[in-house]
Amino acid sequence: MGKLGFTVAAATAAVTCAVAAVVVGKRISSRRKWRKVVRVLLEFEESCGTSLSKLKQVVDAMAVEMHAGLASEGGSKLKMLLTSVDKLPTGSESGVYYALHLGGTNFRVLRVQLGGKRSSIVKQDVERKPIPEHLMTSTTEDLFDFIAESLKEFVDKETGTSSDISSVARRELGFTFSFPVKQTSVSTGILMKWTKGFSIRDMMGKDVCDCLQQAFSRQGLNMHVASLVNDTVGTLALGHYYDDDTVAAVIIGTGTNACYFERADAIIKSQGLLSTTGGMVVNMEWGNFWSSHLPRTSYDIELDANSPNPNEQGFEKMISGMYLGEIVRRVMLKMSQESDIFGPLSASLLKAFVLRTPSMSTMHEDESPDLREVARILDDVLGIQDVPLKVRKLVVNICDVVTRRAARLAAAGIVGILKKTGRDGSGGIAGGRPKTASNSKPRRTVVAIEGGLYSNYRMFREYLNEAVAEILGEEWAPFVELKVTEDGSGIGAALLAALYSSEIVDT
Numbered sequence: 001m002g003k004l005g006f007t008v009a010a011a012t013a014a015v016t017c018a019v020a021a022v023v024v025g026k027r028i029s030s031r032r033k034w035r036k037v038v039r040v041l042l043e044f045e046e047s048c049g050t051s052l053s054k055l056k057q058v059v060d061a062m063a064v065e066m067h068a069g070l071a072s073e074g075g076s077k078l079k080m081l082l083t084s085v086d087k088l089p090t091g092s093e094s095g096v097y098y099a100l101h102l103g104g105t106n107f108r109v110l111r112v113q114l115g116g117k118r119s120s121i122v123k124q125d126v127e128r129k130p131i132p133e134h135l136m137t138s139t140t141e142d143l144f145d146f147i148a149e150s151l152k153e154f155v156d157k158e159t160g161t162s163s164d165i166s167s168v169a170r171r172e173l174g175f176t177f178s179f180p181v182k183q184t185s186v187s188t189g190i191l192m193k194w195t196k197g198f199s200i201r202d203m204m205g206k207d208v209c210d211c212l213q214q215a216f217s218r219q220g221l222n223m224h225v226a227s228l229v230n231d232t233v234g235t236l237a238l239g240h241y242y243d244d245d246t247v248a249a250v251i252i253g254t255g256t257n258a259c260y261f262e263r264a265d266a267i268i269k270s271q272g273l274l275s276t277t278g279g280m281v282v283n284m285e286w287g288n289f290w291s292s293h294l295p296r297t298s299y300d301i302e303l304d305a306n307s308p309n310p311n312e313q314g315f316e317k318m319i320s321g322m323y324l325g326e327i328v329r330r331v332m333l334k335m336s337q338e339s340d341i342f343g344p345l346s347a348s349l350l351k352a353f354v355l356r357t358p359s360m361s362t363m364h365e366d367e368s369p370d371l372r373e374v375a376r377i378l379d380d381v382l383g384i385q386d387v388p389l390k391v392r393k394l395v396v397n398i399c400d401v402v403t404r405r406a407a408r409l410a411a412a413g414i415v416g417i418l419k420k421t422g423r424d425g426s427g428g429i430a431g432g433r434p435k436t437a438s439n440s441k442p443r444r445t446v447v448a449i450e451g452g453l454y455s456n457y458r459m460f461r462e463y464l465n466e467a468v469a470e471i472l473g474e475e476w477a478p479f480v481e482l483k484v485t486e487d488g489s490g491i492g493a494a495l496l497a498a499l500y501s502s503e504i505v506d507t
């Protein structure tokens with residue numbers, strides 16, 4: 001039953017004592033209600049089970065799906081997009097480079113000055129700007145002109161000079177564009193689909209870099225788009241700049257995704273791209289991973305059915321910051337429908353996504369003896385007042401089950417990547433099937449991690465780190481390091497611009 005079962009049993013015992021003095025009829029009915037609620041929790045906990053053997057099945061499934069996604073387009077729920085990034089920064093890059101990050105409600109422009117040796121970043125400046133909402137559904141020209149203008153202001157302000165084409169040398173820029181793109185080179189990519197509230201029809205099927213480059217010309221900005229990457233690839237680039245044992249990057253924030261460096265001979269897609277000899281970064285789009293081994297509950301099924309993208313992003317819906325609070329709310333709602341432990345059914349508890357993951361982590365990590373923070377959030381966010389301590393503990397338990405499952409599944413995904421690349425001690429996969437025996441030697445391996453869920457939610461981070469070590473086992477775990485790489489998505493794009501700009505011939 002584990003730690004949680006014990007807590008619930010203890011809480012059950014406590015409530016039994018608490019009601020001892022009350023009249024017999026009332027006692028029986030409140031005991032019955034409490035039992036019902038405990039049953040909801042125990043059933044939920046059981047269907048969220050992530051035993052070591054279950055996690056190992058998820059590891060194998062991830063490795064096998066990676067293989068299938070690489071082998072043929074549409075061969076897996078994992079898109080396994082080839083990025084054309086066939087080398088990574090080493091730490092010896094030098095000069096001033098720019099990056100532009102588009103992929104949410106804010107966009108960022110940044111400038112880094114690279115020291116030329118020992119991975120030094122001499123100076124960096126960042127500016128954030130919200131995207132005016134009407135531009136998210138306007139035209140390519142309107143959106144990109146706005147971006148180019150903001151960039152021009154940033155450049156002029158930083159340098160104190162004009163960035164007009166005629167007056168200065170061309171600058172190189174990396175573009176982090178976190179939407180699905182089909183790339184044919186590091187600086188060419190066709191938009192496949194808009195997500196995150198963007199919908200600009202006249203850009204579908206167009207080359208994203210061309211669109212940006214044209215906006216730069218219209219604004220008279222002497223800037224060249226040298227690399228187009230998504231945020232995971234940027235994170236991998238920054239991780240590798242600092243530590244060249246970095247082989248993969250994982251984003252765990254509002255959404256989740258991963259990329260890794262794959263050997264050329266393992267990339268067997270028939271795209272005529274593989275003149276490359278050393279391999280290439282593959283953007284897995286792992287949020288869409290699915291396997292029958294994933295521990296799915298009735299709450300997950302309902303969340304998915306009510307989402308705007310049912311049957312998509314199944315892994316993400318169990319793991320990322322966008323969804324964890326919502327799963328907790330759904331379990332609480334069920335309890336509230338089965339009993340009155342939260343008082344009369346609260347109207348707020350019926351609102352989808354009202355409980356955000358940062359509030360959930362505040363409740364989960366509340367260390368005050370009377371769980372004051374839990375009480376505050378229940379009141380402020382869900383309109384639930386005056387809940388006794390045992391009920392607050394129950395809420396903490398729900399948060400624990402949801403986060404523990406999420407973190408352990410993400411850990412299994414990471415080890416899946418290590419397995420696919422032969423760095424987990426299992427011998428990798430052969431012919432699309434996992435191997436079990438291994439006689440390879442451990443090698444130091446670093447995975448770069450970025451994202452608000454991992455960096456701000458301590459319990460999530462601890463569960464994830466712990467599970468990676470548990471799955472790998474004593475012999476291999478000491479060789480694998482998970483390293484937080486803050487703002488990799490921006491700086492990493494600038495690093496890739498540095499790496500690739502020298503190759504670009506003027507046209």
Ligand code: ADP
Binds near residue numbers: 252321362453
């Ligand atoms: P994005 O993924 O949108 O690029 P971030 O990497 O900053 O942005 O991640 C933000 C997400 O991280 C939030 O949507 C939220 O789900 C999660 N998050 C941020 N802070 C916390 C926190 N204190 N506790 C739990 N989750 C958090």
Ligand code: MG
Binds near residue numbers: 231251253451489
């Ligand atoms: Mg991000």
